Amino acid sequence: MGIWHRRTTAAERAAEKELEELREWRRNRFRILVCIDGTDASYEGLRFAKEIGQGDECDIILLYVRPIDQGLRSGGLQIRVARENMLEWGLELPGVQYLKKGLALLTEEKAMAEQWSAKHTHTNLRGDPLGDNKVEYRHESGKSIVLKLKTAPDAASGILDQYELGPYNVMILGAPSRWQGELRSFWDAGVAQKVAMLSPCSVLITREQRDGKGFLICTNGTEHSMDALRRAAVLAHLTRNPITLVSVALDKAERGMAEQQVSEAKAMLAEDGIKVAEALTRVGDPVAEIKKLSKDYALTVVSDSGKSRLKRFIRGSVAFGVMGQARNSVLNVR
Amino acid sequence: MLIVRSQVNLYYFWEKRWFFISMAVGAAMLYLPVPEGLSQEGLIVLAMSVVATILFVTEPIPLPTVALLIVVGQILLLGIESTKVAKSLMTDSVLFIMGSLMLAVAVVKQKLDKRIAWLIVQATGTQTVWICFGISLVSGILASFIGEHTVAAMMLPVGITLISLTSEDRNKVRGLAAVVLFSICYGCSVAGIGTPSGGARNAIMIGYWKEFFFDPGNPDAGRYLVDYVHWMAYAYPVFLLQLPFVTMILFLTFKPEYRNLSRAVARLRIQVLSEGPMTPADWMSILLFFLVLMGWIFASEIVGMGTVAILGASAFLIAGLVRWEDVNSGVNWGVVLLYAAAISLGVQMKDTGAAQWIAENFIGLLSPIGADQGLGLWAAVSVLTTGVTNTMSNGAAVAVLGPIVLKVASVAGESPIVIGFVTAISSAFAYLTVVGTPACTIVFAAGYLKTSDFLKVGWRMVIMSTLLMLVAALLYWPLLGV
The missing domain is CATH 3.40.50.620 (HUPs)
Known part of the structure; x- marks a missing residue:
């Protein structure tokens, strides 16, 4: 690996063009x-x-x-x-x-x-x-x-x-x-x-735990999170897995906001014709709360907030915390 | 900012973070006030050693690059003439390492492994426990002479064949795979210290003894010219003593699913029979290796072990038993360069007084707990070496620690020979990690073992080997007149 991005030769550019066409096909x-x-x-x-x-x-x-x-x-x-x-x-x-x-x-x-x-x-x-x-x-x-x-x-x-x-x-x-x-x-x-x-x-x-009540999809109401939620919900719908939505408030004062987030998410999915089995809110440390819930589900879905590595290093990341600590499989949607 | 990001690969800095950290540590050390008792040159060599150690452990750059940096550092930071540095790179120990590696490739290419496997099962029968003991014993004896990496590469297919002929389903032979494969790699590891040709670390220690303590004008200093037989007298019994315990520990740790391998042995027999009788080339290669061994035993004192090794490698090439292309692609020449540079840096540690300074401080740390001499010091050196060798290759561990522990021996009034052997032998106790010993790395590459398997059995092996070595140091080595 070099410090500079390498300049490519004509042959490499031709090969890259061919590869790009293949990639374009694969994107579909x-x-x-x-x-x-x-x-x-x-x-x-x-x-x-x-x-x-x-x-x-x-x-x-x-x-x-x-x-x-x-x-x-x-x-x-x-x-x-x-x-x-x-x-x-x-x-x-x-x-x-x-x-x-x-x-x-x-x-x-x-x-x-x-x-x-x-x-x-x-x-x-x-x-x-x-x-x-x-x-x-x-x-x-x-x-x-x-x-x-x-x-x-x-x-x-x-x-x-x-x-x-x-x-x-x-x-x-x-x-x-x-x-x-x-x-x-x-x-x-x-x-x-x-x-x-x-x-x-x-x-x-x-992870090896497969039994559970379908997909546990976490949201924090951000645009990125809602987009990830929609994609995960489509996946759950196609594979006929029941969907549970969850939002975790850091303290009781924020509980209302968390409830609003899950109800907005539920409404968004309803518009797409996707049914939500359960909508939950919890109060506390997001990683710990999601970890507690995750043991009852086959898959937990989180979305990467797009934090840089430095920010994750300093402030931590819920998505990474859940990926590491959950007892079931975890999908980090990007 | 966006222009910079489009041109510069920022991920590069993350991947190479340990390189930059090591350089920063080295630079910071150079600007420290020179500690009492240490010269400016000593501080420079100390900084270079710390940087090299961080790079050995974390491997952010190709390891031969560390060797190149050591060479450049000696010229630019210490002001040593480049020709002098270049000369310090090639010693008899380095020739020996180079020749042994070429011989290793030549021996593996002779395809004697099936015959060796058949000899083992003929002698041991079909009981799993005896086959494993036989594998450890034969792997060990061979490894003690031709290097653990050679034997691990030769015996790996033997082990996998026995396992796969027993069952194709890996889940049904997890325990069996562990005992068979660990019998190969631990058999090789405990044997690698048996003779100087067992591993690069042995040659490195022999080189350090000569460099640090040999004085042509002092007849007493002749004992620091440790030859092949002399080394074997100290180390071979330690290897043999450990062998039965290897099998015992493996069977206590992993429970093989099959106690009898008669089915696999019968199939192996068919494979060996298909090879036909021994060819003249087979006999020639055995004869050549026997002559090399005789050369190490009887002529190394006169011409040096390295000369015998490269003569042996040349003989294999001249006889057409191995192609240069195979030797060239089978030997990692960067490793030879790396050991050469590490030895050269070790000599600088002695010459600048850095090794003496570390040794005095190390002894100062050990004295409050009564480990500054005798058995306590041996145990401390062994624990230190075991810790270091589990994080880097055993050759690198001896190259880094050798100058320090030999000076520790001088400061503590202990025999450098004993401390040197304790260090070289303990460097084989890298049972805990995959990267610790060459044999472990090669066997792990087969894909049957997990890294956690090494931890599971390794700690028992460390305790057993350390205790037996200390017993030998206490009761047996004094009989040799240390």
């Missing part, structure tokens, strides 16, 4: 990037992707990022030597099995063979015997499922880099075992946390 589709790392939480994310990505206009991309060689950590012997040895034993490299398992969760093998066409793409990469690999399965309806094995300096960079290659509507990652506070993340932010911080699109952090 609902694209879900599911990051698979073999954990149960990441497969939970895949199940969620399957649920929301049933339509023909939805594409699901399964991504596994393999860190590039770390010569010092492996004592000066490149890890590629070990990986080449594994390949010569006829063993699959890490990630391949995870992606195959993911594909099996999305669709049956027989249906895949009969109704989907497959296209393999390989990109050579120095430092790794396998490079980047992609298998795109395309259905005659236009829907596609992509398995991508990517090499990057670290998993978070690889995931964020993948966004640059094709815009996504939502990125799904399994919840980490620990979610660091803003101060700790300065030292060491985990993969999910780093992606959640820097991703330009919505991010869903999945």
Whole structure:
């Protein structure tokens, strides 16, 4: 990574133009990037992707990022030597099995063979015997499922880099075992946390709790929050999940305002023909209150207020607090 | 502001924050008043060491860049002539590290791993516990001579084959995968200290002993020229002592789902039989490595261990057993440069008195708790090294700590040989993290283990290894005349 944005050559500009056309086409589709790392939480994310990505206009991309060689950590012997040895034993490299398992969760093998066409793409990469690999399965309806094995300096960079290659509507990652506070993340932010911080699109952090009363959608009445709420409500409506709205007032004096926010949100959704099962208001610390409520729901929806990292560092962020502390899956809408 | 944002990648500053923090810390240290007992040059070297340590741990820039900065720092900040700095980069220890890495690639490329695997299961039978002990024992013995990274790379497919032939479903073999793979990496880790060729850290410590204490005019100082056999006499028993405990701890921590691997062993046999008999090239590579080993044992005192290592690597290349392209792509040359620069900085720490100053202050801190000599000091040095090695590679840990602990030994009136061994051996106790030892990093790359698995079993390994090493230091090493 350089300090200056790089100037591009003519060839790069041509490739960029081609990519931009592809991106333009992709913008008309609902694209879900599911990051698979073999954990149960990441497969939970895949199940969620399957649920929301049933339509023909939805594409699901399964991504596994393999860190590039770390010569010092492996004592000066490149890890590629070990990986080449594994390949010569006829063993699959890490990630391949995870992606195959993911594909099996999305669709049956027989249906895949009969109704989907497959296209393999390989990109050579120095430092790794396998490079980047992609298998795109395309259905005659236009829907596609992509398995991508990517090499990057670290998993978070690889995931964020993948966004640059094709815009996504939502990125799904399994919840980490620990979610660091803003101060700790300065030292060491985990993969999910780093992606959640820097991703330009919505991010869903999945946890294994799936049972619950549908979607808990949080609002604070701002324009951004209402827009996020509408998009989350459409998602809930399409997947036939009941919707509960909640607004948290910091103290009793603000309770009236919170009640007004949820009733405005309810009215807005009613105009769209979306029914709200319940509308709640709570008083107290927003993160703690939402956390308490979240245990009864399959998914909590928050919206990023658009605070800069510095502001989040100093004043904290409700969306980030909820993503880290909730017991269920959390969707941060951007 | 908008123009600046369109031209400048602001995210760059966030990603490189530890680089800027380390530079700010270094600059601040240079402007501090020189502490009593420390020279201006000593303060500069101290600042460079602190900066290098922060960069080793946080890795905001490619690590070989740290080596380049150390070289530039010595020339620009300390005013040392560039030719002198360049000369200080290439020592016998560095040649040895370079030659050992080339040999490592050559050995892995010989594809002897299937035969080794078959030898293990033939000797151990099909019980999981004995196979794991056999894997640790054989991995350990090999790793002690050809380096833990080499053996981890060779044995990894063996372990994964045994696991995947038992069950394709990873959830059904979680415990089995843990015991088999940890048997490889911990077997290699405890063995890496067995001989000088077991790991770069050993060569670094041997280089420091020579640089710090050897005086050609003093016959008594000859004991600081530690050769291959001398090292083995101290360290090999410590490795062997730990082996049975490795298997015991692994089976107490992870409960393998399968107590017998007969199905996997039968399939492995078919794979090995398909390889056919040993070829002349196989025998040639075994012979060459045996000759290198003999060279280290009998000739290293005369020509240096590094010379034997690079001669061995040359022999593999001349015999056509490995291609230069494979060696070139398999060795991370930046690591060689990094170790060279770290050793060079370590020597500057001695020459400028910085190591002496830190040592005196370290002893001052330890004396109120009675840990300024004997067993207490050994334990303190071991704990310090274990802490540092779990945050960076063990070679870097020894390169950073070596000059300090050897001066601590001098200040405390302890044997630098004992303290040096305590440091080098403790640097292998990086069982808690994936990045601690090369073997752990390589085995983790297979994707079967979680980072939490290392913590789960690592703390037991740390306690076991520390206790056994201290027992050896207390009861066995005095028998060698320390």
